[in-house]
Amino acid sequence: MQDFSQLKQQVHQNIGRLNELPSETEGLIRAAVSIVIIPAPTNNQAAILLTRRSRSLRRHAGQYALPGGRLDEGESITQAALRECEEEIGLTLHDNQVIGVLDDFVTRSGFCITPVVVCADAGLTPVPNPGEVEQIFFIPVDELAGAEVDTSESKNDGSLRDGFSIMLPTIGHKIFAPTAAMLYQFREVALLGRVTRVKELRQPRFAWR
Numbered sequence: 343m344q345d346f347s348q349l350k351q352q353v354h355q356n357i358g359r360l361n362e363l364p365s366e367t368e369g370l371i372r373a374a375v376s377i378v379i380i381p382a383p384t385n386n387q388a389a390i391l392l393t394r395r396s397r398s399l400r401r402h403a404g405q406y407a408l409p410g411g412r413l414d415e416g417e418s419i420t421q422a423a424l425r426e427c428e429e430e431i432g433l434t435l436h437d438n439q440v441i442g443v444l445d446d447f448v449t450r451s452g453f454c455i456t457p458v459v460v461c462a463d464a465g466l467t468p469v470p471n472p473g474e475v476e477q478i479f480f481i482p483v484d485e486l487a488g489a490e491v492d493t494s495e496s497k498n499d500g501s502l503r504d505g506f507s508i509m510l511p512t513i514g515h516k517i518f519a520p521t522a523a524m525l526y527q528f529r530e531v532a533l534l535g536r537v538t539r540v541k542e543l544r545q546p547r548f549a550w551r
Contacts, residue, residue, distance in 0.1 A: 375410030432469035505546035
């Protein structure tokens, strides 16, 4: 298990070598999510924050997600990611805590999502906004680094869960693209130092809406 400060430096160096791949955004809704690296409160081990969305939401209710949402008018990607972090999970983060961004991911529902990697300070405690977030999970970076991924696709294009997934023991089952794709690229690039693209990874049908 790495020292938190060493991990932060490693992630910064690895993401700096990525040269993120932007997408054509015409006709798409721009959105940003935060991949927040934070010491877990139980053991101080470096972890990534993952949420389960409120079941009362109109879109993607009950699904696992990174904190984030669409850009407000005049907002930058970073501003939107940090604002959504505060609104959804009560973390006030700042520009100087942003490490970098990963590739845009275009969803079947018409969003172009940019993941923003942020390093939170020790001692900060996320608190879910019950109108948006049902639960917050701390996914250990060691778990993410070794997580099993599934790129298989069934021959049935109508299969509800036909798409890229990653198994997270902390959750207890698989999560799917787009969230899984963004976590996978973070794992490959930031943690393992591999230049890996995820643009072509498929989403299951339940995530299209």
